[in-house]
Amino acid sequence: MRTLYHLPLDPDCRLIRILLGEKRLEFVLKTEQVWQRRESFLELNPAGEVPVLLETDGTSIAGAPVIAEYLDEVYRDPPLIGADPLDRAEVRRLAQWFAVKFAREVSRNLIEEKINKRFLKLGQPNASAIRAGLANTHYHLDYIAWLCDRRRWLAGETYSLADVTAAAHISAVDYLGDINWDKHPGAKDWYARVKSRPSMRAILADHIAGASPPAHYANLDF
Amino acid sequence: MRTLYHLPLDPDCRLIRILLGEKRLEFVLKTEQVWQRRESFLELNPAGEVPVLLETDGTSIAGAPVIAEYLDEVYRDPPLIGADPLDRAEVRRLAQWFAVKFAREVSRNLIEEKINKRFLKLGQPNASAIRAGLANTHYHLDYIAWLCDRRRWLAGETYSLADVTAAAHISAVDYLGDINWDKHPGAKDWYARVKSRPSMRAILADHIAGASPPAHYANLDF
Numbered sequence: 001m002r003t004l005y006h007l008p009l010d011p012d013c014r015l016i017r018i019l020l021g022e023k024r025l026e027f028v029l030k031t032e033q034v035w036q037r038r039e040s041f042l043e044l045n046p047a048g049e050v051p052v053l054l055e056t057d058g059t060s061i062a063g064a065p066v067i068a069e070y071l072d073e074v075y076r077d078p079p080l081i082g083a084d085p086l087d088r089a090e091v092r093r094l095a096q097w098f099a100v101k102f103a104r105e106v107s108r109n110l111i112e113e114k115i116n117k118r119f120l121k122l123g124q125p126n127a128s129a130i131r132a133g134l135a136n137t138h139y140h141l142d143y144i145a146w147l148c149d150r151r152r153w154l155a156g157e158t159y160s161l162a163d164v165t166a167a168a169h170i171s172a173v174d175y176l177g178d179i180n181w182d183k184h185p186g187a188k189d190w191y192a193r194v195k196s197r198p199s200m201r202a203i204l205a206d207h208i209a210g211a212s213p214p215a216h217y218a219n220l221d222f
Numbered sequence: 223m224r225t226l227y228h229l230p231l232d233p234d235c236r237l238i239r240i241l242l243g244e245k246r247l248e249f250v251l252k253t254e255q256v257w258q259r260r261e262s263f264l265e266l267n268p269a270g271e272v273p274v275l276l277e278t279d280g281t282s283i284a285g286a287p288v289i290a291e292y293l294d295e296v297y298r299d300p301p302l303i304g305a306d307p308l309d310r311a312e313v314r315r316l317a318q319w320f321a322v323k324f325a326r327e328v329s330r331n332l333i334e335e336k337i338n339k340r341f342l343k344l345g346q347p348n349a350s351a352i353r354a355g356l357a358n359t360h361y362h363l364d365y366i367a368w369l370c371d372r373r374r375w376l377a378g379e380t381y382s383l384a385d386v387t388a389a390a391h392i393s394a395v396d397y398l399g400d401i402n403w404d405k406h407p408g409a410k411d412w413y414a415r416v417k418s419r420p421s422m423r424a425i426l427a428d429h430i431a432g433a434s435p436p437a438h439y440a441n442l443d444f
Contacts, residue, residue, distance in 0.1 A: 066314040
């Protein structure tokens with residue numbers, strides 16, 4: 001069976017879980033505690049990071065953007081990176097926006113400080129990193145609203161890797177209870193449509209012992 | 223004329239310059255001082271970052287990995303991201319290795335501390351970041367040697383986006399004089415082959431006023 005090595009709150013891993021769901025590809029999840037640097041895991045990915053996808057024939061593919069491109073090339077239906085090169089560039093630009101910029105400004109700050117430091121006992125969370133992460137959330141949600149004023153989905157008329165990547169990051173931050181949806185009706189409308197997709201079911205069912213999500217997290221009508 | 227907005231020592235920008243050279247596409251360079259946040263530049267790329275490629279018809283494409291995929295889709299000759307999906311995944315895995323991991327562990331530390339802080343007058347360089355950057359250099363160069371023991375180029379038998387990305391980052395670090403090539407004969411052999419390609423000529427001719435490269439930087443026999 002196809003296996004995805006992952007960590008539940010890692011947005012890069014959530015991205016691949018959502019993508020596999022959209023492509024209706026079956027897989028089993030294995031939690032990989034990357035900080036243990038297991039030797040047989042390092043053989044799958046010398047970078048020692050999740051996500052890693054292990055195909056049934058033993059092929060392994062490492063890293064969220066690499067796996068995403070691979071899945072879209074091999075399992076064409078539905079295509080999630082657009083058709084012509086400029087559409088594809090727009091999908092990738094916005095996927096990168098969330099994978100790199102949102103990660104650096106929001107999700108990494110919050111997840112690192114609130115979850116990783118606590119569970120790995122790496123010391124007190126850095127309050128100024130958390131404050132920065134929370135403050136930066138707003139303009140990204142405004143950008144989502146701005147895009148959805150002009151298009152049905154983030155990168156155009158169809159749901160794409162841009163929406164998947166944004167959903168992966170935003171769902172992780174929402175798990176922490178760090179999004180004030182009432183202040184962002186435009187982004188909330190987009191996220192309500194995202195949440196109602198079957199590919200989000202497993203993500204919304206995530207539950208980490210000792211760090212419960214807020215009540216609205218899994219609620220489709222939030 | 224096709225225009226690339228760039229910064230000379232930014233590895234992401236060097237990557238696109240090398241790629242355009244490999245594809246034999248003509249372009250002019252414009253230095254964009256991104257910290258000024260020029261309004262007409264933000265219209266080209268709301269993320270406010272270089273590189274941005276402006277095609278002759280006015281189309282703009284932003285971000286190194288996005289531009290790289292776009293160029294390889296539109297200008298097929300020579301292909302630089304491999305043929306079948308698994309080859310393409312290996313090229314992208316190693317391109318990501320340098321674009322993300324090497325950047326985080328080596329090039330960003332050194333360029334940020336030694337160049338950006340100095341020219342933008344952002345205070346004293348952080349000595350421990352520089353030490354970490356220098357120490358991390360070695361295992362990446364060992365990895366290049368390890369790969370080249372098994373393959374002609376980093377991702378396989380042909381020169382690819384993996385080599386371009388590694389060359390972009392390593393040339394920037396080498397400009398700072400921070401690579402001890404005598405300790406890394408395997409990586410040196412690979413870099414000598416990279417340097418002799420016509421696509422590297424303009425990179426090796428770079429000269430930033432007030433921050434000269436070491437004598438060996440542009441030397442093909444270093």
